[in-house]
Amino acid sequence: MIECRLTQHPIFIVDQGRSMSGLSGVTQSGPLLVHQYYHASKVLQQSQLVAMEISGDCEFLIHQPMWITVCGEEAQVSIDEQYVSMNQPLLVKPGQPLRIKELAPGTKLIIGLKARLSCMRYFDSICGVYRERFGGVANGKPMITGDIFHVDAIFEKPHFGMNPTNAITPYQTARYSVSLQSSKIDFVPNYQYQHFSLHARYLLTEQTMQVSNKADRMGLRLICDEPIPAPKQTASQALALGVIQIPPDGQPIVMGPDRQTHGGYPVIGTVPDYALAQLAQIPATKHFHFNQISIEQAIVNFTLYQSQY
Amino acid sequence: MTDSQFTMVNNNLPLEVQWVNPTTMMFSLNHSSADKNKSVAHIFCVMINELQRVFGTRLTNIVVGFNETLVHFEPNKVRHLDDINTAKQIINSIITSRYSHAEDPSLVISASHHQIGMSFSDEYDLQAVADKTQCSVKQLIEQFCSLTFTVILNGFMPGFPYMSGLPQHLQLPRLSTPRLKVPKGAVAIAETYCGIYPESSPGGWHILGTTEHVLFDIRQSPSATFQSGDTVQFFAIKSI
Numbered sequence: 001m002i003e004c005r006l007t008q009h010p011i012f013i014v015d016q017g018r019s020m021s022g023l024s025g026v027t028q029s030g031p032l033l034v035h036q037y038y039h040a041s042k043v044l045q046q047s048q049l050v051a052m053e054i055s056g057d058c059e060f061l062i063h064q065p066m067w068i069t070v071c072g073e074e075a076q077v078s079i080d081e082q083y084v085s086m087n088q089p090l091l092v093k094p095g096q097p098l099r100i101k102e103l104a105p106g107t108k109l110i111i112g113l114k115a116r117l118s119c120m121r122y123f124d125s126i127c128g129v130y131r132e133r134f135g136g137v138a139n140g141k142p143m144i145t146g147d148i149f150h151v152d153a154i155f156e157k158p159h160f161g162m163n164p165t166n167a168i169t170p171y172q173t174a175r176y177s178v179s180l181q182s183s184k185i186d187f188v189p190n191y192q193y194q195h196f197s198l199h200a201r202y203l204l205t206e207q208t209m210q211v212s213n214k215a216d217r218m219g220l221r222l223i224c225d226e227p228i229p230a231p232k233q234t235a236s237q238a239l240a241l242g243v244i245q246i247p248p249d250g251q252p253i254v255m256g257p258d259r260q261t262h263g264g265y266p267v268i269g270t271v272p273d274y275a276l277a278q279l280a281q282i283p284a285t286k287h288f289h290f291n292q293i294s295i296e297q298a299i300v301n302f303t304l305y306q307s308q309y
Numbered sequence: 310m311t312d313s314q315f316t317m318v319n320n321n322l323p324l325e326v327q328w329v330n331p332t333t334m335m336f337s338l339n340h341s342s343a344d345k346n347k348s349v350a351h352i353f354c355v356m357i358n359e360l361q362r363v364f365g366t367r368l369t370n371i372v373v374g375f376n377e378t379l380v381h382f383e384p385n386k387v388r389h390l391d392d393i394n395t396a397k398q399i400i401n402s403i404i405t406s407r408y409s410h411a412e413d414p415s416l417v418i419s420a421s422h423h424q425i426g427m428s429f430s431d432e433y434d435l436q437a438v439a440d441k442t443q444c445s446v447k448q449l450i451e452q453f454c455s456l457t458f459t460v461i462l463n464g465f466m467p468g469f470p471y472m473s474g475l476p477q478h479l480q481l482p483r484l485s486t487p488r489l490k491v492p493k494g495a496v497a498i499a500e501t502y503c504g505i506y507p508e509s510s511p512g513g514w515h516i517l518g519t520t521e522h523v524l525f526d527i528r529q530s531p532s533a534t535f536q537s538g539d540t541v542q543f544f545a546i547k548s549i
C-alpha cells in the first residue's frame with residue numbers, strides 16, 4: 001500500500017500511456033517527463049514502469065518493501081529522515097516515510113515504482129485524465145493528500161552487478177536538466193506552418209517565451225510579448241504530441257500527453273518528444289527561445305537521447 | 310513541404326506521409342470538400358487496417374482526422390527510414406487500388422450498420438432548423454431519418470462520432486453562441502456533419518433530438534460504439 005500523506009499539488013500516476021485509444025476519441029496520456037520516465041525505467045530495469053509525476057513537496061508512506069527511484073530536477077529526497085541520492089535505485093522498507101522537498105518551482109519529478117498498482121487499467125494503462133472521468137486513482141482523478149494505492153505485486157530487486165551506480169551514467173542526469181543548459185527548445189515546422197505569415201514565423205523564433213502558470217499536462221500555455229498572428233483554421237485536425245497551437249489571442253500552446261485527440265487552432269510546428277520533456281521543466285520565471293530544426297535533425301537528436309535508455 | 314527521406318509527396322495522388330515528430334507519422338489526404346465523405350472514411354479505414362497489420366504492436370496509437378491520420382510508434386521500436394518507406398508502399402498500394410480498381414476486394418472493410426432510435430424534440434433546435442431549411446418539422450424528420458450517415462472518426466470527446474452524409478440543404482453553420490450544456494445523447498448537426506454527444510458537454514451544434522443509445526463504454530472493447538467506416542441511420546421513436 002502506498003499512502004500519500006501530504007502533497008502541495010496533484011500527483012499524476014503515469015505509465016507508458018494508453019494503447020490504441022485514439023480510434024475511440026480517447027486521449028493517449030502517458031508521461032510528460034519522457035526522459036525522466038525512461039531513465040527511471042532503466043534505473044529500475046522495469047518495462048511498462050508505473051510512476052508518479054510530482055510538482056511540489058510531498059510525503060508518502062510505503063507499507064511494503066519496494067524499490068523506487070526519483071528522477072528529475074534537483075530536490076531534497078529523504079527516506080526515513082535520511083537524505084538519499086536521486087537517479088538511483090532506492091529500497092524503501094515498510095513504514096518508512098519518503099519525503100520530497102525543495103523542488104524548484106515549476107519543475108517536476110518522476111518517482112518510479114518497481115511494483116504493480118491495484119487499479120483499473122483502461123487501454124492497457126493506468127493513466128487517468130480527469131476530463132474523461134476514468135483511470136488514475138478513480139474517475140480520472142490524480143492523487144491528492146490522503147489517497148491510498150493498493151499494490152498488487154512487488155517486483156524483484158533490479159540487477160546492478162557489483163555496483164548499483166553502474167546502472168546509470170552521470171551524463172544522463174545532467175542531460176535532461178534544462179536549467180543547466182542554454183534555454184532553447186527545438187521545434188519542427190509542419191502542419192500549417194506554410195500558412196503562417198513570415199512575420200508570425202519570425203515572432204515564434206525571435207522573441208523570448210515563458211511558460212505560464214496555467215501550464216498543465218493537457219497543454220503548456222506560453223506567454224510572449226507580441227502575439228503571433230494566426231491564419232484561419234476551420235476544420236479540426238488530429239493533434240500529435242508537442243504540436244504548437246496558435247489560438248486567436250496569439251499566445252502559443254504546446255500540447256501535452258493529456259491533450260484531446262483533435263483541435264481546431266492552427267498549428268505552426270511540433271516540439272519533439274525529447275524537447276517537450278525539457279520544456280516541461282522550465283520554471284515560469286525563466287525565458288526561452290524556440291529553435292527551428294528539420295525533422296531529420298529532430299530524429300538524430302531523438303536517436304541520441306533514446307540510445308541512453 | 311520538402312520531399313526528403315522522411316517525407317513523401319506524390320503529385321499524382323493526393324496523399325503524403327511524413328514524420329511530424331520522431332515518434333509520430335502523419336498521413337495527409339488533400340482532397341476537395343466534395344470528396345469529404347464516405348470515400349475518405351473508406352481510405353482511412355483501409356489504411357488503418359493495413360497499418361495495424363504491417364506495424365503490429367510497434368504502434369501505440371492511431372488518431373484519424375478529417376484530412377489526416379496520425380500513427381504513433383513505440384519510442385524504443387521506431388525505425389525511421391524503414392518505417393517511412395513501408396508507409397509509402399502502403400499508401401501507394403491503397404491509392405492505386407482506390408483509383409484504378411475501385412472494386413478491389415482487398416479494399417472491402419468490415420464496417421457495421423447501426424439503426425439508432427431517436428426522440429425528436431422541439432426543446433432545442435428542431436423548429437429553427439426546419440425554418441432555416443425551409444421545410445416543416447415533419448418533413449425535416451422524414452428527411453433526416455431517410456439519410457445514411459458514415460462515421461468518419463471519433464473525436465472531440467470519447468465516443469463522439471463525426472458522421473458525413475448530410476445533404477447540402479441541411480448544412481448549417483454552428484450556433485453563433487454555443488450552449489453551455491448539451492444533454493447526453495443529443496443528436497446534432499453542424500456544417501457538413503452529424504454528431505451525437507456521448508456525455509453532457511458544452512457545444513455549438515444544432516440539436517434535433519436525443520438518443521439513449523450508449524456511444525461509449527469504457528468497460529467494453531472497443532469502447533466507442535461506432536468505428537470509422539460504420540454507417541448509421543436514425544429512426545424516430547418519438548416525434549412531436
